[in-house]
Amino acid sequence: MSESSPFPQSPVVPAQFDESHVIRFACHRGVACWNACCSNIDISLTPVDVLRLARRLSLSSSEFLAEYTLPYEMEKDGIAGVKLKPVEGGTACRFMEPEGCNVYSDRPTACRYYPVALLSLRRQDENVDRQSYALVEEPHCLGHREPRRISIADYRKEQGLPEYDDLARGWRQLILKKKSSGPTIGKPSRRSLELFFMTCYDIDRFRSFVASDSFSTIYDLPPDELRNTLEDDDALLQFGFRFLRQVLFGEVTIAMHEQSVEQRRQGVAARRRQLEQEAAERMAREEEPPDVEL
Secondary structure (H helix, E strand, O other), X not given: OOOOOOOOOOOEOOOOEOOOOEEEOOOOOOOOOOOOOOOOOOOEEOHHHHHHHHHHOOOOHHHHHHHXXXXXXXXXXXXXXXXXXXXOOOOOOOOEEOOEEOOHHHOOHHHHHOXXXXXXXXXXXXXXXXXXXXXXXXXXXXXXXXOOEEEHHHHHHHOOHHHHHHHHHHHHHHHHHHHHHHHHHOOOOHHHHHHHHHHHHOHHHHHHHHHOHHHHHHEOOOHHHHHHHHHOHHHHHHHHHHHHHHHHHOOOOOOEOHHHHHXXXXXXXXXXXXXXXXXXXXXXXXXXOOOOOO
């Protein structure tokens, strides 16, 4: 990489492309660097990746998260993401074998994209996200020397990415909306961060929540829609993104029972009054003069 590059330590080429851009790349067992990229991983997972891998391994989402992932903060004191946990005491992917990936048909989005990077951007005054692409060129990767040339659009189709990206778009939009909103929506509460994590990554726990009496007491979901949502993993994931947009940003698309709304409003008001009273009592105690012996 040129010494004039503004990102001298980054393998990402500092240029953005659209889908028509043609890259030179191929990855197969005949390439001398075979499996090198899987030997030192830093792979962030989308909700779709978590769902597909958990099902592939016949695990619940909770079991998969505990066994195969590590949580991380996408921004300080902000929403969390998950990364694939490497082998114990090492950096290699746990799914890597000499022949290649043993979960190849369900491999994560980041693995499918490599050596292309998806860039999703949103300006603060816009309601839609923009997608562009960058190229990742790491010294160990010899796939860039292969003679094959292919457009990014065709490469995405070859890697099965249109389906993965479509299913994860709602998640990316939530992240972009949070980042573009900045301090205007305030620091998220611990409860909202936990809700985001459960809804996006722990899909089986979210299913139990949606099926619970407490959920149906608040939300007025038609029986057929509720049943279809609970029975279809992809539908449940998309519903979860809608739910988060409503809870976190007030974009109401899920009907609520009016009585429940009013009860929640009264509960919030009562809690606020209680906190104000407790604060006033503390201040009064602090201002009381000490007892003086005569």
